[in-house]
Amino acid sequence: MSGSEDEGLERRVEKxxxxxxxLMDRVERSMDQQGNAFSLFQTAIGLxxxxxxxxxxxxxxxxxxxxxxxxxxxxKDEAERANLSKTRxxxxxxxxxxxxxxxxxxxxxxLSDLQENDDARHLAGRVDQSLQTxxxxxxxxxxxxxLDAGVVTxxxxxxxxxEVLDVLEASFMPQAEAKGLKLKVRPSGLFVHSDPxxxxxxxxxxxxxxxxxxxxxxxxxxARKRGEKCLIDVVDTGCGISEVELETMFEEFYRGAAAAxxxxxxxxxxxxxxxxxxxxxxxxxxxxxxxxxxxxxxxxLDCADVAxxxxxxxxxxxxxxxxTRGAAVVVVENDRDVLxxxxxxxxxxxxxxxxxxRLDEVEQALAELGRxxxxxxxxxxxxxxxxGVDVVRTLRDRFGSVFPAVVVTGDWSPxxxxxxxxxxxxxxxxxxxxxxxxx
Numbered sequence: 196m197s198g199s200e201d202e203g204l205e206r207r208v209e210k211x212x213x214x215x216x217x218l219m220d221r222v223e224r225s226m227d228q229q230g231n232a233f234s235l236f237q238t239a240i241g242l243x244x245x246x247x248x249x250x251x252x253x254x255x256x257x258x259x260x261x262x263x264x265x266x267x268x269x270x271k272d273e274a275e276r277a278n279l280s281k282t283r284x285x286x287x288x289x290x291x292x293x294x295x296x297x298x299x300x301x302x303x304x305x306l307s308d309l310q311e312n313d314d315a316r317h318l319a320g321r322v323d324q325s326l327q328t329x330x331x332x333x334x335x336x337x338x339x340x341x342l343d344a345g346v347v348t349x350x351x352x353x354x355x356x357x358e359v360l361d362v363l364e365a366s367f368m369p370q371a372e373a374k375g376l377k378l379k380v381r382p383s384g385l386f387v388h389s390d391p392x393x394x395x396x397x398x399x400x401x402x403x404x405x406x407x408x409x410x411x412x413x414x415x416x417x418a419r420k421r422g423e424k425c426l427i428d429v430v431d432t433g434c435g436i437s438e439v440e441l442e443t444m445f446e447e448f449y450r451g452a453a454a455a456x457x458x459x460x461x462x463x464x465x466x467x468x469x470x471x472x473x474x475x476x477x478x479x480x481x482x483x484x485x486x487x488x489x490x491x492x493x494x495x496l497d498c499a500d501v502a503x504x505x506x507x508x509x510x511x512x513x514x515x516x517x518x519t520r521g522a523a524v525v526v527v528e529n530d531r532d533v534l535x536x537x538x539x540x541x542x543x544x545x546x547x548x549x550x551x552x553r554l555d556e557v558e559q560a561l562a563e564l565g566r567x568x569x570x571x572x573x574x575x576x577x578x579x580x581x582x583g584v585d586v587v588r589t590l591r592d593r594f595g596s597v598f599p600a601v602v603v604t605g606d607w608s609p610x611x612x613x614x615x616x617x618x619x620x621x622x623x624x625x626x627x628x629x630x631x632x633x634x
Contacts, residue, residue, distance in 0.1 A: 293333065293605030294530050297626040300326050301536035304629040305543050330626050348609075349390035349476050353499035356385045356418055356425065359395045363416060367402050376406065377413030385418055387425050388497040393472050400469045401429040401492045409433035412489070420498055427494040436484040444482075523568040525557055526550035527586050528603075529578050537572070540629060553578065554586050567594040572632075575604035575611055584618045603627055 300323065307319035364380040371378035387394075398416070405414045412432030419426055436444060444466055473480045473494070484490035524541055528534040529552045541548045549560040549568060561568070571590055573583035587600040602615045605625035615622045623632060 293330070293625040294533060296326060296330055296333075297603075297605065298530065298532035298536045300330075300626045301533070301540050301629065305536070305539045308543055326626070349393055351388060351390055351476075353386055353388050354391050356383050356387045356427070359391060359398060360416060360418070362395060363398055363402055366399065367406055367414075371406050371414065374406070374410070376409055376411070378406070379413065379415045379417075381415070381417035383418035383425075385420055385425050386499040388499040389476055389478070393476055394496075397469050397472050397476075397494065398427065398429065400466065401494075404466070405429055405431035405433060405490070405492075409489075423498055425496050425498045427496070429492045429494075430489065431491075432489040435486040435488050436482070436490055437486050520545040521547065522570065523547045523549065523564055523566070525561070525568045525571040525573070525590065527554055527557065527571070527573040527577065527583065528552065529574060529576075533574070540632075544633065554589060567598070569599070571598070571600040573600065573602055575602050575606060575615070582614070584614055584620065587618055587620055601632075 303319055303323045303326065307316055307323070310316045310319060360380050360382065364378070368378050402414065402416060409431045410433070414432075415428070415430045417428055417430075469480065476496070478494055478496040481493045481495070482490065483493070524546050526534065526537055526541070526548055528537060528550070531552070534550060534552065538548050538550050547564075549557045549564065551557045571587060573586045575583040577583065577586070583600075583602040583604070587598075587602070590600065591598045599621075600618075601621040601623055602618075603623045603625060604611055604615075607624065612622060
């Protein structure tokens with residue numbers, strides 16, 4: 196083989212080697228790609244299994260959450276039904292408890308008037324004070340149940356704050372003077388946006404506590420405007436409240452260290468009522484106190500525009516004690532004890548009483564009277580499903596639409612109050628205070 200042939204063969208071998216190297220490289224790359232694809236395939240299968248497992252777990256959690264939400268809704272509904280049932284029970288129980296209490300207070304009033312001995316009158320006064328404590332407890336428990344059930348709907352309106360402050364001054368001045376305390380109520384001239392009755396009750400509780408737990412110095416009630424807000428302060432120089440008690444003082448039946456030393460401590464419910472009422476009104480209450488230095492309760496509420504406020508209501512004139520002499524009073528009451536006590540009380544006031552448990556029992560006395568009676572005093576819940584409003588309508592059909600009537604009831608429900616108001620009758624709550632009834 197010649198040299199030229201050898202060179203040509205070597206070139207062909209080199210060329211074939213290069214081609215072989217290229218082919219091998221392509222084969223290796225192809226195998227690597229297939230291997231990566233297989234790995235990706237295996238990874239995808241693993242991820243799919245994990246996603247499926249997590250999805251099943253999430254679905255199970257969502258199902259448990261749905262069941263939990265349904266249970267919570269059912270529990271909430273059950274709690275609301277129980278709360279409403281409690282409120283209805285307390286309302287009914289309070290009515291039944293207030294009936295004999297009403298009879299007892301009317302009777303003790305008559306008994307006190309008949310006593311000529313100072314000791315006997317004092318004992319009658321102590322009994323009446325005990326009955327007042329029972330009455331306050333029943334009414335307070337009923338108020339708490341209503342506030343907790345959310346059935347108390349504030350009637351927000353604009354009115355002059357001094358109307359409420361004047362009532363506070365008239366109510367607590369005798370009590371403060373009897374303890375040798377100075378009670379200052381500073382007129383504000385402000386108009387506020389609130390429920391006047393609920394606001395008055397809040398302030399009455401605060402002032403009552405201030406007077407009760409202050410032995411020297413005095414109590415100041417004042418208000419001032421700050422921006423669009425009205426700040427009402429009840430300040431006393433009493434025993435003060437410790438930091439520990441500040442955290443628990445609004446709990447039901449909580450009576451602090453001062454109450455333990457007092458002969459006239461409250462029931463431990465006043466501040467609980469205050470807190471619930473303030474929340475219902477949308478106001479805020481702050482307390483600052485130092486032991487042995489006194490306390491300041493600050494109530495913050497909205498100021499009102501004088502131009503949109505109601506006219507200042509004039510206080511009603513007190514009735515003269517002689518106005519009851521000779522008055523012919525129709526009394527319809529189905530509770531025999533209350534009826535007897537009312538008859539004794541009215542007789543003691545020199546009234547002519549036409550009384551019975553039903554209106555038809557009074558017919559003969561009405562016929563013998565020979566003239567229209569002066570007023571009717573009727574219980575709301577009567578026998579056979581009838582109400583005092585039904586009796587009033589019957590009397591007005593006979594004696595004219597302006598015939599005056601007072602409906603007395605131990606039922607504190609808003610439905611009863613609305614029915615009596617719609618009938619244009621005065622409403623008195625049981626237990627009836629003799630002085631209030633006479634006025």
